[in-house]
Amino acid sequence: MENIAIIGIGMIPIKANYKTHNFADMAWETVNAALADAGISIKDVDNVITTSNDFWDGRTISCMAVGDASGVREKNCSCVEGDGTFGAFYGMARILSGSYGTTLVTGHTKGSESISSLITNAAFDPIYERALGPDMISGCAMQARAYMEKHGLTSRQTALVSVKNHGNAKHNPYAQLPMDISVDDVLASEMIADPLRKLDCSPVSDGCCAIILANEEKAKKLCKKPVWVKGAAFTSDAYFLGDRDLADPRSLVAAAKKAYAMAGITDPTKQIDIAEVYDAFSYQELMWLEGLGICEPGQAASLLEKGDFAVNGKLPVNASGGLLSGHPVIAAGLYRIAECVRQLRGEAGAVQKDGAKTAVAQGLNGVAGQSHCVWVLGADK
Amino acid sequence: MARGDHLVISSGDAVQPFNYAVGLHGSKFFHELKENRRIVGIKCPACGKVYTPPRRVCGDCFVENKEWLEVGPQGVIDTFTIVRYAFIDPETGKQKPVPYGYGFIRFDGADTRFQHFVELNEARPIKIGARVEPVFAEERKGTIRDILYFRILD
Ligand SMILES: [Zn+2]
Numbered sequence: 001m002e003n004i005a006i007i008g009i010g011m012i013p014i015k016a017n018y019k020t021h022n023f024a025d026m027a028w029e030t031v032n033a034a035l036a037d038a039g040i041s042i043k044d045v046d047n048v049i050t051t052s053n054d055f056w057d058g059r060t061i062s063c064m065a066v067g068d069a070s071g072v073r074e075k076n077c078s079c080v081e082g083d084g085t086f087g088a089f090y091g092m093a094r095i096l097s098g099s100y101g102t103t104l105v106t107g108h109t110k111g112s113e114s115i116s117s118l119i120t121n122a123a124f125d126p127i128y129e130r131a132l133g134p135d136m137i138s139g140c141a142m143q144a145r146a147y148m149e150k151h152g153l154t155s156r157q158t159a160l161v162s163v164k165n166h167g168n169a170k171h172n173p174y175a176q177l178p179m180d181i182s183v184d185d186v187l188a189s190e191m192i193a194d195p196l197r198k199l200d201c202s203p204v205s206d207g208c209c210a211i212i213l214a215n216e217e218k219a220k221k222l223c224k225k226p227v228w229v230k231g232a233a234f235t236s237d238a239y240f241l242g243d244r245d246l247a248d249p250r251s252l253v254a255a256a257k258k259a260y261a262m263a264g265i266t267d268p269t270k271q272i273d274i275a276e277v278y279d280a281f282s283y284q285e286l287m288w289l290e291g292l293g294i295c296e297p298g299q300a301a302s303l304l305e306k307g308d309f310a311v312n313g314k315l316p317v318n319a320s321g322g323l324l325s326g327h328p329v330i331a332a333g334l335y336r337i338a339e340c341v342r343q344l345r346g347e348a349g350a351v352q353k354d355g356a357k358t359a360v361a362q363g364l365n366g367v368a369g370q371s372h373c374v375w376v377l378g379a380d381k
Numbered sequence: 382m383a384r385g386d387h388l389v390i391s392s393g394d395a396v397q398p399f400n401y402a403v404g405l406h407g408s409k410f411f412h413e414l415k416e417n418r419r420i421v422g423i424k425c426p427a428c429g430k431v432y433t434p435p436r437r438v439c440g441d442c443f444v445e446n447k448e449w450l451e452v453g454p455q456g457v458i459d460t461f462t463i464v465r466y467a468f469i470d471p472e473t474g475k476q477k478p479v480p481y482g483y484g485f486i487r488f489d490g491a492d493t494r495f496q497h498f499v500e501l502n503e504a505r506p507i508k509i510g511a512r513v514e515p516v517f518a519e520e521r522k523g524t525i526r527d528i529l530y531f532r533i534l535d
Contacts, residue, residue, distance in 0.1 A: 115469060126399070127404075127407050130471060132483070141462035142460045142483070142484065142485060145461060145509070149460070149509050192465060192466045194463040194465070239440075241485070242485055242494035
């Protein structure tokens with residue numbers, strides 16, 4: 001694959017409710033932050049991909065409402081409905097087509113404006129499932145139960161993910177929920193849907209994130225510190241949750257294998273310095289780390305207890321605080337990529353992993369991780 | 382407008398009604414459920430997987446499923462949750478009483494799992510591997526609610 005770089009990132013703080021901003025306001029601030037970060041103007045952007053979800057936005061063709069604020073006039077703008085990592089993948093493919101030198105990719109969401117359980121309920125099949133009321137939380141609670149039972153994990157073990165990530169968020173000015181909490185606090189929080197308690201669940205959030213991708217020629221010309229895409233892949237599993245073994249994230253395993261093959265990664269545990277994964281729920285961080293091949297199935301909890309995934313551990317995971325500390329759906333995966341870029345540029349401040357050279361970012365789409373998108377990023381080409 | 386006074390406009394009670402076509406396979410499934418209290422599945426000719434609910438395509442094989450068969454009505458709980466948060470029922474727009482059991486049931490003879498309500502019963506606690514059977518509604522309309530819930534047998 002031709003070399004592709006990330007030459008700019010823009011984020012706005014993740015909040016419970018951006019009452020002060022409409023979607024275009026959020027996009028305007030984020031896009032300008034990304035342009036400033038790259039040190040370029042909108043004239044240097046050849047095409048635009050926006051990422052959103054019509055249900056959450058409460059309008060159809062929701063991407064178009066942020067077009068003006070994303071600088072799309074007289075440019076080819078296309079929309080992806082799904083996580084931002086999928087939008088970024090499309091943005092990269094457009095550069096690889098040879099038609100464009102740069103792509104601006106944005107993702108936005110506002111969980112605050114609607115009733116999230118009704119939105120995620122609408123992701124279920126209207127004929128067999130929706131009327132029974134399943135939603136993201138109950139669907140993932142059943143996944144948590146299946147995963148924990150399969151590997152004999154306790155709620156005390158999964159709670160440690162929440163403790164770590166809320167603690168990491170104290171160093172992230174963009175995080176919504178920086179907190180000093182203990183495992184006992186997690187276990188004392190309200191039971192939402194067994195085995196998930198309130199502090200096992202990510203919050204409802206608003207946010208917007210943008211990245212700018214470029215081919216090698218443009219990256220060298222425009223950017224002093226490009227971060228390189230070493231590998232990227234996504235794969236899908238069955239739509240019906242009942243068709244999947246919920247404890248076995250096989251589409252993530254497949255996506256990771258493809259991305260690692262592109263990046264020349266044969267031993268992810270040793271070759272990856274930092275990971276930002278989709279921790280919508282505490283147990284998910286563990287399950288996804290296993291799916292990413294960072295450890296064997298069922299082993300992530302004990303490595304977490306050993307401290308391997310802490311900021312000062314062998315392989316810091318969600319040093320940014322992750323989604324447990326703020327979960328703007330759709331934008332979420334782009335935030336993961338942007339946080340990896342900060343690490344690889346050595347700009348992650350108090351949570352910086354010394355000498356981080358290779359990072360993995362994960363995004364997902366669909367209830368309980370139907371599709372996964374894996375990015376391997378490098379400080380060096 | 383005062384500084385810092387940010388307005389919010391509500392959509393009100395606007396709704397967007399749909400009429401979803403159930404398709405050939407679902408129509409047969411609901412007909413059997415309504416008329417005969419029978420659960421049917423369909424088998425992939427390539428890999429042999431039995432799907433309930435039935436559908437046209439085996440996603441693993443990209444092959445059309447052809448062979449209908451009866452499954453269940455008993456099965457086992459594959460995974461479950463006990464929902465305890467106040468949930469707005471998408472059918473009624475009202476809050477659903479909590480707690481209630483919800484789970485994936487693997488019907489005897491089926492390879493996929495079927496989601497539905499599971500009873501909460503102190504004498505027979507909900508657990509993975511528990512045997513269950515459907516409790517049918519007396520008046521059935523050809524919808525998923527023709528099964529009221531699954532009863533735990535052991
Ligand atoms: Zn098959």
